[in-house]
Amino acid sequence: MNSFRQFLALLAVSLSGLARRPGPVLTIVVGVACAVGVLVSMLAMGSGARQEEMSNARDDRVVVAELGQRPLFGSISRQDAAAVQDLPDIRRDKDGRPIVVMEAMIPMSGVRRGTAARIFIPLIGVTTNVTAYRPEMRFTAGRMFRPGLHELVVSNMCARVFSGFEVGDRRSIRGAPWTIVGRFDEGHSGQCTVYADVNAIMSAFSRDTYSGLEVMLRSPADFHAFQAAVTADPAVHLFAQRQRKVVADNFKGLNSLLDFASYFVGTIMAIGGTLGAINSLYAVVDSRRRELATLRAIGFRPGAIVAATLCESILLAVPGALIGAAIAWLLFNGFSTSPFGYTFELDVTPALVLTGVIWALVMGFIGGILPAVRAARVPVTTALRAA
Amino acid sequence: MKYLPLLWAGIWRKPGRSILIFLQVAVAFTLFGVLQGLKTGVEHAIAAARADLLIVHSRLSFGVPLPIGQLEQIRSVPGVEEAIPVGLAPATYQNPDQHVGLVALRPDKGWLSAFTYTIAPAYVKAFRATRTGILVRAELAKKYGWKIGDRIPLMTMVPQRDGSTVWTFDVVGTFTDSDIGGGDSNVLINYDYWNEARASGKDTVNHFSVKIADPKAAAAMADAIDARFANSPNETRSESIREMAQESLQSIGDLEFLIRAVVAAVLAALLFATATMLTQSVRERTPEIAVLKTVGFTDRVVFALTLAESSVLCVTAGGVGLAIASLAFPYASKFVHGLSMPLIIVMAGLVSALIVALISAAVPAILAARLEVATALAER
Numbered sequence: 001m002n003s004f005r006q007f008l009a010l011l012a013v014s015l016s017g018l019a020r021r022p023g024p025v026l027t028i029v030v031g032v033a034c035a036v037g038v039l040v041s042m043l044a045m046g047s048g049a050r051q052e053e054m055s056n057a058r059d060d061r062v063v064v065a066e067l068g069q070r071p072l073f074g075s076i077s078r079q080d081a082a083a084v085q086d087l088p089d090i091r092r093d094k095d096g097r098p099i100v101v102m103e104a105m106i107p108m109s110g111v112r113r114g115t116a117a118r119i120f121i122p123l124i125g126v127t128t129n130v131t132a133y134r135p136e137m138r139f140t141a142g143r144m145f146r147p148g149l150h151e152l153v154v155s156n157m158c159a160r161v162f163s164g165f166e167v168g169d170r171r172s173i174r175g176a177p178w179t180i181v182g183r184f185d186e187g188h189s190g191q192c193t194v195y196a197d198v199n200a201i202m203s204a205f206s207r208d209t210y211s212g213l214e215v216m217l218r219s220p221a222d223f224h225a226f227q228a229a230v231t232a233d234p235a236v237h238l239f240a241q242r243q244r245k246v247v248a249d250n251f252k253g254l255n256s257l258l259d260f261a262s263y264f265v266g267t268i269m270a271i272g273g274t275l276g277a278i279n280s281l282y283a284v285v286d287s288r289r290r291e292l293a294t295l296r297a298i299g300f301r302p303g304a305i306v307a308a309t310l311c312e313s314i315l316l317a318v319p320g321a322l323i324g325a326a327i328a329w330l331l332f333n334g335f336s337t338s339p340f341g342y343t344f345e346l347d348v349t350p351a352l353v354l355t356g357v358i359w360a361l362v363m364g365f366i367g368g369i370l371p372a373v374r375a376a377r378v379p380v381t382t383a384l385r386a387a
Numbered sequence: 388m389k390y391l392p393l394l395w396a397g398i399w400r401k402p403g404r405s406i407l408i409f410l411q412v413a414v415a416f417t418l419f420g421v422l423q424g425l426k427t428g429v430e431h432a433i434a435a436a437r438a439d440l441l442i443v444h445s446r447l448s449f450g451v452p453l454p455i456g457q458l459e460q461i462r463s464v465p466g467v468e469e470a471i472p473v474g475l476a477p478a479t480y481q482n483p484d485q486h487v488g489l490v491a492l493r494p495d496k497g498w499l500s501a502f503t504y505t506i507a508p509a510y511v512k513a514f515r516a517t518r519t520g521i522l523v524r525a526e527l528a529k530k531y532g533w534k535i536g537d538r539i540p541l542m543t544m545v546p547q548r549d550g551s552t553v554w555t556f557d558v559v560g561t562f563t564d565s566d567i568g569g570g571d572s573n574v575l576i577n578y579d580y581w582n583e584a585r586a587s588g589k590d591t592v593n594h595f596s597v598k599i600a601d602p603k604a605a606a607a608m609a610d611a612i613d614a615r616f617a618n619s620p621n622e623t624r625s626e627s628i629r630e631m632a633q634e635s636l637q638s639i640g641d642l643e644f645l646i647r648a649v650v651a652a653v654l655a656a657l658l659f660a661t662a663t664m665l666t667q668s669v670r671e672r673t674p675e676i677a678v679l680k681t682v683g684f685t686d687r688v689v690f691a692l693t694l695a696e697s698s699v700l701c702v703t704a705g706g707v708g709l710a711i712a713s714l715a716f717p718y719a720s721k722f723v724h725g726l727s728m729p730l731i732i733v734m735a736g737l738v739s740a741l742i743v744a745l746i747s748a749a750v751p752a753i754l755a756a757r758l759e760v761a762t763a764l765a766e767r
């Protein structure tokens with residue numbers, strides 16, 4: 001009998017004996033399920049956040065910022081903004097004007113529903129062509145603000161998360177009342193966005209510079225040409241970045257924090273689960289000492305015994321992983337959370353489930369090594385003589 | 388006492404198994420300690436933040452300046468004990484990565500009561516006497532090797548009247564800050580010198596630091612101050628330091644559900660593992676337990692011994708895990724000042740370890756207690 005057939009025979013014997021050993025089997029399955037469930041749910045936060053962040057990013061959108069400043073925190077003069085409008089490769093709206101959105105960002109605060117906590121919200125003054133730049137904006141109530149007036153439009157997320165953002169509500173800004181005239185939906189974005197007319201904002205705050213520009217290109221392929229054109233103008237101290245990159249940079253800190261927390265907690269749980277698996281498999285091997293010694297005595301090779309025990313451990317880990325991932329999905333998929341001031345829904349994706357299964361296979365493998373070696377090393381004579 | 392050797396022998400009967408259980412319990416309680424400890428530690432830090440210090444800043448946001456003329460109006464609000472103007476500016480020392488936060492304040496009589504700083508009286512005197520004086524945070528002085536009498540140049544974005552954006556200050560002392568949100572790299576300078584020497588933004592402040600008489604009246608006081616400036620071009624927003632701490636650390640509270648789920652999963656997995664192992668252990672020891680009973684141990688003593696064995700193992704392991712968890716706190720306190728492992732979590736952890744031990748040992752202990760001597764020995 002060759003080693004492989006020995007291995008198959010041993011595995012069949014082990015698996016058929018599982019029902020007689022519910023304790024160790026459940027320990028391994030539950031341990032792996034808990035570790036994988038926790039890892040998958042924590043990673044689902046990161047994947048939910050990424051999906052949320054990137055949902056409205058498009059390759060034909062470009063953010064123009066002042067050299068040396070973060071996007072939306074610069075001060076760009078009206079002349080520089082006008083110069084950008086004359087650059088080539090910019091898409092034009094239905095009236096033939098280049099789609100360049102001029103923005104002025106002012107921080108404001110909102111009162112969170114339920115907890116009454118005050119949270120920072122950016123109030124962004126924009127030109128009205130923002131609707132051409134962001135076609136995903138769909139008004140669900142009211143209308144767009146009128147240029148020059150003290151009017152605000154807000155995303156539906158604002159009304160959901162904060163109080164005082166219904167159409168018709170007035171907010172006091174710089175000692176004057178501003179009326180909310182419209183609410184819009186913007187796809188998957190979970191952030192609260194507040195827009196007002198850029199000129200009204202700038203005169204209210206006596207500013208004469210924009211804090212940023214956003215440009216829509218004719219096609220994503222024009223980016224390098226446009227970027228070169230921005231840099232080429234020596235009078236303008238601006239630079240262009242893809243919107244996708246700006247968004248990714250903004251969220252880099254949050255994403256790495258979520259990933260770190262997930263893998264930190266996941267690793268500790270996996271260590272605990274693996275220790276439990278080692279202990280259980282040792283117990284299984286010990287209770288089968290005579291059986292294993294008999295197998296050795298009738299010619300089964302140690303290699304086949306090691307392989308069969310390892311394989312048993314790994315096979316037990318897989319259902320554990322699937323149960324853990326299923327629990328994570330049932331409990332947390334679509335669960336909305338707002339850590340660190342961002343709101344997003346947890347997203348349990350197939351890729352995460354796969355990560356969980358791989359994690360479980362590693363746990364099963366590491367948990368099985370030592371017991372497998374012990375199983376193969378059962379001293380034939382003493383084990384048979386005892387009892 | 389006479390049972391101790393027996394207990395000890397029981398634990399070391401199978402050293403490999405006991406060590407593995409020990410490690411597993413320790414790992415579980417490390418995680419328990421880190422998660423629950425951070426959460427509760429932050430809650431404690433918020434509760435310890437001072438409610439009698441209000442920060443009066445622009446209603447719009449922190450970045451928007453307020454006119455210093457508002458100072459007298461704030462001081463005239465009943466219940467206000469002290470109000471100090473504060474200007475803020477980012478600066479760097481030597482290279483652009485070494486950030487220093489300039490806090491320009493006016494050291495009027497009684498000013499220290501409106502801040503969370505602790506400063507030696509001699510340094511306070513020197514600071515008030517030296518226009519270009521600077522007090523540096525003790526950690527910062529150590530980091531850059533600044534000593535009293537040093538003249539330190541700081542790069543800012545704020546030009547002086549001669550156009551230079553480099554400001555030079557004389558180090559007159561060090562201070563410590565007990566505020567949980569207090570910047571690690573803050574330095575204190577004289578507001579009046581700063582205000583006179585700068586080329587723009589004159590007579591504006593970033594906020595007023597206000598000490599009120601009654602911390603319980605913080606919300607009412609904040610409203611009273613804000614009401615003074617309602618409908619003016621410079622509306623204010625007053626918040627206590629505690630309220631601000633709550634806001635900035637809210638994030639951890641939002642994760643409460645997840646933390647609870649993780650801790651529940653950890654304990655559930657642990658319970659399963661220990662229960663299985665203990666049952667296995669009792670089964671293997673059937674003959675020994677039968678012998679114990681034969682020589683006169685009662686069912687009750689055997690029951691108690693089994694429970695005690697698992698309790699000793701789990702509680703010590705839990706203690707080790709919590710000790711490891713507390714090692715994470717010096718690191719975490721870099722982000723939230725004054726964070727330490729809360730005692731209540733250590734107690735809760737040890738009690739949980741005991742509960743895990745008792746529950747998982749319950750079935751094996753009953754098995755051991757009910758063991759019939761005759762049948763057990765007959766199986767041999």
